[in-house]
Amino acid sequence: MLHTAEYKQIGEMIASCRETDFCARLAEWIRTDAAVDTLTMVVYRGSEPPIHLYDDFRNETARAGMMTYLTSTYVLNAFFQRHQTGLHSGVYRIRDLAPDAYLQSELYKGYEVVLSEREEIGYVTEGWPQGLEEIDIAVSLGNLVTAEIGLYRATDRGGFADEAIRLFQARMPVIEAAFHAYWSYSESRPASEEEAPRPNARIGFETFGACLTSREREVVTMILRGHSSESISYNLGISITTVKTHRKRAYEKLNISTQAELLSLFLEHVQSNYNAPH
Structure with a gap:
């Protein structure tokens, strides 16, 4: 059974769905009782590049890695590829989403990625922190729009055990409901006239x-x-x-x-x- 403080935290998080700090509050709640080193949130709309919502990277190199991912190397991402064929809401290990030759291909030697046997899928975007195990929470928002909440933990600290997967799965109803409310409100706001065109x-x-x-x-x-x-x-x-x-x-x-x-x-x-x- 949840404690009073946990109910309060969930309530405050849901109440913030129309506020700019919603993603930070959701990240804080997801981290409750879970050992997560780094957390990111993006939304994919069809085949367009990811829309950045949140990350807690603290150094410039990692932030530059995020920018590289958002503008180019996202096309390699196993989550992005599965999203385009229709990915159901759920909790996934990134290695379970990757195609069969993801690790062996020479593809990733040529463009702003670093090959490493320490990485679950064989490479990492240049600048992105290395040595992290990844779990992805997918929230299907309809019409081929999918939110990806990326959870990362250092492999030398044990990565994520199956118990962590079960914990995040148990929280999926709250995560889905809250994110749907947030996205519905975000989509209802007038688009910015200054919004730049995005590669597709x-x-x-x-x-x-x-x-x-x-x-x-x-x-x-x-x-x-x-x-x-x-x-x-x-x-x-x-x-x-x-x-x-x-x-x-x-x-x-x-x-x-x-x-x-x-x-x-x-x-x-x-x-x-x-x-x-x-």
Whole structure:
């Protein structure tokens, strides 16, 4: 049974749904009885880049890492990829969301990411704190809009035990209700006229490699999303030999030879669309 102070904290958090400190209050409540070193909150709307709501990074390097993530490397994120196919509300370990070749791919060697065997998914955005285990709380807000509450704890401090997962799962009804109320109010406010246009990963995928055939583009897109040749073969219903042939031809047309070059070229394409006149 909850103590009086805990009921009060929940009440104050829910009452703040229309206030600017809601995310900070929600973060404080989530941390109750849970060993969390770092917490972040973003919202994904379709294939657009994440909308930053909250983080408790305290140093400039980590904040720069967050900015890099928000503007480019989010396209690699396993949560973002699953969100685009429809991710149900729940509590997930990030490693359980990643495609089969996420750890082995050369993709992440080429663009503002640091490869590390200490990381659950094999890499971390440059500047982002390393050596953290990650749990993600997903809140489905409807119409392909998903909130991601990222919880991080140092692996050398034991990471997150299954007991922590169960604790966050038990709190999901309150988290979902509070976040829905907050987001509904946020969406009802008039949009700022100064809001800048945002790069769009879906448009980036659809327009990338105009010289490629539709099948070559499908293969390239799945490579960018971290799938192995075996996974591409299974999902597209073609042989592994055919996958490799499409990949070879696509690389020749794009004048590249590695997955790292492919990623760099794609992110430059997304960013150029973002910077183009609107």
